[in-house]
Amino acid sequence: MIFNPFFVALLIVLLLVFASIKVLYEYERGVVFFLGRFQAVKGPGLIIVIPVVQQMKRVDLRTVVMDVPSQDVISRDNVSVKVDAVIYFRVLDPQRAIIQVEDYYNATSQLAQTTLRSVLGQHELDEMLAGRDELNRDIQNILDTETDIWGIKVSNVEIKRVDLDESMVRAIARQAEAERERRAKVINAEGEFQAADRIRQAAEIIASQPQALQLRYLQTLNDIGIQNNTTVVFPVPLDLFEPLLESRKCDTCSKSLVE
Numbered sequence: 001m002i003f004n005p006f007f008v009a010l011l012i013v014l015l016l017v018f019a020s021i022k023v024l025y026e027y028e029r030g031v032v033f034f035l036g037r038f039q040a041v042k043g044p045g046l047i048i049v050i051p052v053v054q055q056m057k058r059v060d061l062r063t064v065v066m067d068v069p070s071q072d073v074i075s076r077d078n079v080s081v082k083v084d085a086v087i088y089f090r091v092l093d094p095q096r097a098i099i100q101v102e103d104y105y106n107a108t109s110q111l112a113q114t115t116l117r118s119v120l121g122q123h124e125l126d127e128m129l130a131g132r133d134e135l136n137r138d139i140q141n142i143l144d145t146e147t148d149i150w151g152i153k154v155s156n157v158e159i160k161r162v163d164l165d166e167s168m169v170r171a172i173a174r175q176a177e178a179e180r181e182r183r184a185k186v187i188n189a190e191g192e193f194q195a196a197d198r199i200r201q202a203a204e205i206i207a208s209q210p211q212a213l214q215l216r217y218l219q220t221l222n223d224i225g226i227q228n229n230t231t232v233v234f235p236v237p238l239d240l241f242e243p244l245l246e247s248r249k250c251d252t253c254s255k256s257l258v259e
Contacts, residue, residue: 019051029094030056041094059094063155064105068112070163071120079125082163087112087143093151101150108147108154115142125164132159 024030024043032039032047033055042056049056068085075081089108091097097104119139120128128135140157147154 016051020048022047022049022056024058027060027062029059029061031059031094031098032056038095038099057098059091059097061091061094063088063090066105066109066112068109068116071113071117073117073120075120075125075128076122077124080165081125081128082161083116083120083128084160084163085112085116085139086158086160087140087154088156089143089147089152089154091151092153096149096151104150104152107150108143108152111146112139112143112157115139115146128159128162135159 022030023046026044029041029043030047030049031041032049035053036055039054047056066087066089068087070082070084073081073083087108091104101107116139119135119142123131123135136157136159140154143154143157
């Protein structure tokens, strides 16, 4: 079989042409190197890359959602927990993302794991459970500062879950129950204090207005009459006994003088 050199050369040229044509989507950029040196960032659209002489690295500019693997964290109050988180980041500078770090995705993941353990280890368990928004901001600011040299922007960090062991869950439940009982006792005591204060004010008003005492006496008689009681107790004001007590005191004094 005889090969035509012309057709062989044409085939090689066509292969080189197809190999040199690159199409980049709107969300992609191409970092082009010429003989190993950085040349330009190209795209999107159709670009030509000369085979062998030029090389191109694709970079995705869309926001990446990265799950941070579960991390074992020891809080400041010596409580061991497992924490899961998710971070959102995107490449702002394709040139630095390719040149400054070997694998920006893996580097960001490793940095997120170490930062998560470091930041959460400085807080107590109650702060982890109640102050997640503040912790998310602290982690996000640290990651954004560290990854800026790589041309990466960390836009958000969210702590998804804080897992406790069974014994710690029971301890927190007991603590919450004790807190509810304490609040109930405080509310009950506050109610008794307010009721006692109102009774004292009512007693002062009744003592200053004898007519109010008589009205209260008549109201009590009316309430007793409504009920089906076989025994009726009539409240008698103590003021009625004061003349008798005074006369008895006078008799006792006179007897003592005669003797």
